[in-house]
Amino acid sequence: MTVVGADLKRKRELLERRRASLYVLAVGLFALLWMLPVVWTVVTSFRPETALQRNLASLIPYPFTTENWSFILKSSQLWKWLGNSVFVSTTHTLAQLTVCALAAYAFARLDFYFKRPLYILVLTGLMVPFEATFLPVYLLFSNLKLHNTLIALILPGIASSFAVFLLTQFFRGIPLELEEAAMMDGAGRFRIFLIIIIPLSTPVITALAIFTFLGNWNSYLWPIISATSSDVYTIVIGLRKLNQAWGDVNFYGRDMAAAIFTALPIIIFFFVFQRRIISGIAINSGIK
Amino acid sequence: MMSFSVERMVDSLFGLFEVFNPIVEPYRRFHEKLPPKIQQTITAFLFILPFGILYAIFTVLPIFQTFYISLHKWEIMGTNIRYIGLKNFERLLTRDTQFHQAFEQTILFVALTIPIIFVGLFFALMLNRPIKGIGIFRTIFYLPNIIAVTVIGLIWSRVFASSGRGLINAFLEQFNAGPIPFLDQGDLATLVVSFTTLWWTVGFSMLIFLAGLQDISQALYDAAKVDGANRWQQFRHITIPGLRRPFAFLCILQVIASFQIFGQVDVMTGGGPAGNTRTIVYNIFETSFLYFQVGYGTAMAVIMFAVLLAISLFQLALFRDQGIGS
Numbered sequence: 127m128t129v130v131g132a133d134l135k136r137k138r139e140l141l142e143r144r145r146a147s148l149y150v151l152a153v154g155l156f157a158l159l160w161m162l163p164v165v166w167t168v169v170t171s172f173r174p175e176t177a178l179q180r181n182l183a184s185l186i187p188y189p190f191t192t193e194n195w196s197f198i199l200k201s202s203q204l205w206k207w208l209g210n211s212v213f214v215s216t217t218h219t220l221a222q223l224t225v226c227a228l229a230a231y232a233f234a235r236l237d238f239y240f241k242r243p244l245y246i247l248v249l250t251g252l253m254v255p256f257e258a259t260f261l262p263v264y265l266l267f268s269n270l271k272l273h274n275t276l277i278a279l280i281l282p283g284i285a286s287s288f289a290v291f292l293l294t295q296f297f298r299g300i301p302l303e304l305e306e307a308a309m310m311d312g313a314g315r316f317r318i319f320l321i322i323i324i325p326l327s328t329p330v331i332t333a334l335a336i337f338t339f340l341g342n343w344n345s346y347l348w349p350i351i352s353a354t355s356s357d358v359y360t361i362v363i364g365l366r367k368l369n370q371a372w373g374d375v376n377f378y379g380r381d382m383a384a385a386i387f388t389a390l391p392i393i394i395f396f397f398v399f400q401r402r403i404i405s406g407i408a409i410n411s412g413i414k
Numbered sequence: 415m416m417s418f419s420v421e422r423m424v425d426s427l428f429g430l431f432e433v434f435n436p437i438v439e440p441y442r443r444f445h446e447k448l449p450p451k452i453q454q455t456i457t458a459f460l461f462i463l464p465f466g467i468l469y470a471i472f473t474v475l476p477i478f479q480t481f482y483i484s485l486h487k488w489e490i491m492g493t494n495i496r497y498i499g500l501k502n503f504e505r506l507l508t509r510d511t512q513f514h515q516a517f518e519q520t521i522l523f524v525a526l527t528i529p530i531i532f533v534g535l536f537f538a539l540m541l542n543r544p545i546k547g548i549g550i551f552r553t554i555f556y557l558p559n560i561i562a563v564t565v566i567g568l569i570w571s572r573v574f575a576s577s578g579r580g581l582i583n584a585f586l587e588q589f590n591a592g593p594i595p596f597l598d599q600g601d602l603a604t605l606v607v608s609f610t611t612l613w614w615t616v617g618f619s620m621l622i623f624l625a626g627l628q629d630i631s632q633a634l635y636d637a638a639k640v641d642g643a644n645r646w647q648q649f650r651h652i653t654i655p656g657l658r659r660p661f662a663f664l665c666i667l668q669v670i671a672s673f674q675i676f677g678q679v680d681v682m683t684g685g686g687p688a689g690n691t692r693t694i695v696y697n698i699f700e701t702s703f704l705y706f707q708v709g710y711g712t713a714m715a716v717i718m719f720a721v722l723l724a725i726s727l728f729q730l731a732l733f734r735d736q737g738i739g740s
Contacts, residue, residue, distance in 0.1 A: 149543070153548070154551070157551050157554050160613075161554060163570065163573050163581070166581060167572075182579065183582075183584040183585035183587075183588065224464075225464045225468060226465060228461045228462070228464060229464075229466070232458040232459075232461035233462075236454045236457060236458040236461070237451060237454050238451065238454045238457075239452075240455075241458070244462070251469065251473050253722075253726040254473060254477060255670075255719060257695055257715050257718055258476075258480055258715055259472065259473055259476035259477060260476075260715075261483065261712050261715060262476035262479035262480055265483075265708065266471075282472050283472070284472075285465050285466075285468035285472060287469075287473075315457050315461075317424060319461075320420070320427075321420050321421050321424050324420075340560055344561075344562040344563065346564070346680075350680070361562075362562040362564050365562075365564045365568065366564045369564070369568055369681075381572075382572075385565045388562060388564065388565050389561045389562070389565045392560055393560075393561070396557065400553065404553075404621065407618070407621050407622065
């Protein structure tokens with residue numbers, strides 16, 4: 127290649143790089159605009175109420191105050207609700223994985239009477255929306271006087287058809303030879319399940335766990351009807367009730383701080399599991 | 415290493431259960447004499463048992479109960495329960511204008527949220543480029559999707575609040591314009607709730623489309639370039655057909671999700687103004703927990719279930735015909 131040719135190539139590369147950075151800048155500006163309400167929410171939570179009365183539409187946190195935040199962080203209620211959410215979602219997720227993985231193992235690996243009809247019965251659950259079952263479940267918990275307990279928030283949804291389906295599919299793909307070898311060594315089915323199937327399924331189990339956790343954490347319809355006393359609110363419901371109690375006018379900054387307080391744990395959770403969440407979407411949607 | 419420690423843990427766990435050996439051992443000898451399929455049936459049922467109990471209590475029985483309760487006048491305190499046959503359905507289908515309005519409103523939400531898929535496609539195309547640093551935007555656009563509806567609803571109802579206590583109206587006030595009654599006017603409120611839903615969930619469609627785009631083989635584009643196809647032709651004849659599967663998947667999912675809209679409405683408008691944003695689920699919620707008419711509420715749930723079931727079955731048929739989905 128001649129010197130002129132090399133020069134031209136470098137020029138073209140430079141041009142391309144400049145175009146790429148311009149593109150990223152344009153997308154960045156759009157993203158900023160898209161997220162403007164979030165920026166505004168954060169800024170508002172650091173502005174004193176008097177300034178907010180004067181002018182709401184400002185992105186400059188001056189005068190600056192941490193009063194809203196110290197109020198929120200000192201609120202024992204919010205911490206309690208956060209604790210409730212962590213406990214409920216963790217327990218729910220662990221229970222769902224245990225119960226559904228056990229059932230999935232049977233469907234994936236054992237040859238038994240009524241297998242097909244039972245599996246079809248389980249899959250039928252994929253088509254049952256929560257609205258079709260939640261009123262009788264509500265009445266059941268009323269009769270058992272279990273409303274306003276954390277148990278009531280944990281139990282519904284543990285037996286998930288989707289989880290059984292997903293795990294069964296995955297377990298079927300694990301080579302049989304591994305199991306046969308263990309069986310030769312005298313391992314029983316439950317032992318095989320624990321020492322072979324579960325360790326080999328960590329990717330799918332993690333993906334499922336993350337989305338079960340998120341789903342339960344964010345659930346709204348069930349906790350808002352079951353949990354009516356402030357002791358058992360999840361953080362999601364608690365924020366709603368605070369918002370109702372404080373009204374639209376009086377504690378604007380505090381409300382915004384409470385909203386961020388509610389969102390923050392899940393945002394942290396998201397950044398910890400980001401890769402798995404992004405790749406898990408395809409798994410969990412059953413599209414891959 | 416990993417399996418070694420797992421094995422050790424399992425061993426110690428099993429060690430705990432050795433106290434039951436006097437009972438278990440005689441049974442094991444009996445079990446081993448059974449035909450293999452019966453052996454496996456017993457084992458399988460034990461594996462399924464915990465799931466089966468919970469599934470029966472929280473899914474199977476409630477479906478039948480829903481149908482049963484819907485045939486009654488049934489008040490939530492359980493004091494006034496009376497069999498009335500199909501009267502609930504008769505009233506719902508012929509006379510209950512509020513339910514009709516809620517049904518129409520739900521259909522409207524379904525229609526207004528379908529564009530989410532196209533915006534998701536637009537975002538996916540925007541971000542599907544091999545440029546360094548573009549990955550961060552995927553995260554940004556997806557992030558709202560994992561946040562609870564109360565937070566999303568709170569933020570956007572503050573943005574759109576009708577008086578000067580809302581961001582947009584406070585901004586307009588500075589120029590002596592507005593206020594625009596975003597949440598006080600039925601059609602506007604519907605649009606606001608739909609837009610909030612878009613902002614909240616578009617990241618999901620985007621990610622599904624991004625995964626779909628990555629599945630389209632680069633060789634197809636290379637071949638098209640050799641044949642002199644321009645970018646639009648490539649998009650039209652390679653990208654669009656290649657995204658058929660995710661598109662069908664998202665359509666069905668979007669319709670089902672929008673049919674169940676509840677949280678956004680409850681947080682942002684409370685069904686108002688004047689019942690203008692009341693959806694089916696919101697109507698069920700109100701009927702059952704505000705007016706305590708569970709019988710009537712379940713009848714609505716039955717109708718909704720029937721509609722969703724029809725959509726699901728349609729989806730199954732579609733996927734089977736076209737070989738899309740799994």
